[in-house]
Amino acid sequence: MTDQSQSPASQVPLFEARGLSKSYGHVEALINVDFEVRKNEVVGLLGDNGAGKSTLIKMLSGVVQPDKGQFFRNGTEVDISSRQKSEAAGIQTIYQDIALVRSMSIMRNIFAGREPVNKLGFLKMAEMRETAMGILDEYVRIAGINSPDILVEQLSGGQAQAVAIARAVHFKRDVLLLDEPTSALSVRETEKVLNIVRDLAESGVSCVFVTHNLYHAFRVCDRFAILAHGQNVQSTLKSDTSLNELTDIIMKH
Numbered sequence: 001m002t003d004q005s006q007s008p009a010s011q012v013p014l015f016e017a018r019g020l021s022k023s024y025g026h027v028e029a030l031i032n033v034d035f036e037v038r039k040n041e042v043v044g045l046l047g048d049n050g051a052g053k054s055t056l057i058k059m060l061s062g063v064v065q066p067d068k069g070q071f072f073r074n075g076t077e078v079d080i081s082s083r084q085k086s087e088a089a090g091i092q093t094i095y096q097d098i099a100l101v102r103s104m105s106i107m108r109n110i111f112a113g114r115e116p117v118n119k120l121g122f123l124k125m126a127e128m129r130e131t132a133m134g135i136l137d138e139y140v141r142i143a144g145i146n147s148p149d150i151l152v153e154q155l156s157g158g159q160a161q162a163v164a165i166a167r168a169v170h171f172k173r174d175v176l177l178l179d180e181p182t183s184a185l186s187v188r189e190t191e192k193v194l195n196i197v198r199d200l201a202e203s204g205v206s207c208v209f210v211t212h213n214l215y216h217a218f219r220v221c222d223r224f225a226i227l228a229h230g231q232n233v234q235s236t237l238k239s240d241t242s243l244n245e246l247t248d249i250i251m252k253h
């Protein structure tokens with residue numbers, strides 16, 4: 001990953017934000033923040049409480065608008081001023097309280113809002129079931145999910161995360177934003193989510209991973225972008241830093 005991010009072919013980031021600012025009344029949540037994601041990269045977005053991480057994630061998801069700033073995909077400016085536009089720019093967000101409908105099946109959640117229909121407007125159930133099963137087999141591989149008809153409310157937190165990730169993968173988003181995806185998960189589920197993030201990066205889906213757990217960040221991320229008080233503090237490749245150094249940087253701001 002490290003070599004690739006420095007090769008000439010990838011000089012232009014897959015996705016880039018420049019000069020993002022956002023105030024809420026007197027609170028400056030973000031001040032002239034730059035952020036980039038490269039192909040096949042897992043970026044750890046780090047910083048203490050209130051640093052501005054979730055604000056940045058929400059801007060990239062199109063649900064919060066910056067007061068100032070621009071977004072670029074492969075060097076071309078893009079408008080991501082709504083969730084739909086952000087998704088069209090290849091971005092999918094997985095929140096801790098993920099946007100799944102708990103009373104619907106895994107299959108319906110994967111397709112939610114984008115179900116294939118036939119000419120008469122009926123849902124293509126067999127096609128959806130087959131596709132959902134394919135995604136579950138290929139990407140999720142989480143014990144206990146062996147049918148797309150299981151209701152999401154019957155899943156554990158980690159399994160539900162995996163379904164949300166499967167949805168992003170199916171619709172070919174290539175930038176996946178995860179805001180504290182593991183904060184309420186068991187050790188075993190956390191392991192699975194961390195492994196999925198790593199697998200996704202290898203298979204071409206870049207990830208932005210927000211976490212307070214620096215051990216997790218250090219395991220899965222290729223690079224770290226650190227915010228403090230709404231400002232960029234540092235961006236450093238994993239190969240150029242250490243867990244101790246990251247802790248120090250976050251603590252001293």
Ligand SMILES: Nc1ncnc2c1ncn2[C@@H]1O[C@H](COP(=O)(O)OP(=O)(O)OP(=O)(O)O)[C@@H](O)[C@H]1O
Nearest residue numbers: 024027028029047048049050051052053054055056
């Ligand atoms: N909707 C809002 N209205 C008012 N202030 C807000 C709003 N959203 C965020 N803020 C403020 O902006 C600052 C950045 O908040 P943000 O949620 O981005 O931090 P964070 O880095 O995600 O923190 P945490 O690690 O605690 O999740 C904080 O001071 C927060 O109180």
Ligand SMILES: [Mg+2]
Nearest residue numbers: 053054055179
């Ligand atoms: Mg947050």
